[in-house]
Amino acid sequence: MDYWNLYKDVWNFHKKYSKVQTDDAYWEAVVDESGRIAKKYDNHKFAIALLLAVIDELERIYKEMMKNADTAVSGLYA
Template sequence: MAATNKEMSTEFQYFGDVWTFFKKYYHVRPDDDYWEAVVEESSAIVQKYNNLPLCKDLVLAVIGELERKEKAMRGQRT
């Protein structure tokens, strides 16, 4: 089944939002304020798109990468 223009438009929007989110938090800080902001903003993105599975998966992938970067900063293995 081919995607509709509306579906593609929505996907384009949340890919953009997730990319903007990733850029904003790219430079990881190992403090509670940073992680609280990550959780708050990631939840807002997922809610904005009504918990669409791909959007949620993209957000979770970004959070996983940020966690990996923090562990690397602290000298831990992933």
């Protein structure tokens, strides 16, 4: 396992997708690229775990964005 290149690839992946978007194209790109990275490292459990940690964080940010958007819209009609 080439840990250093794995960390580099996952870091670049995280950096590339850190500005979370709400459209389907963004999430399709996240899934496609994470799959390519996992495959590059033979679907090693550690590679998958790192990628899932990043995806979990992107999803957490997305959910927070949606919650804040709902709150802002609700405030307009209060």
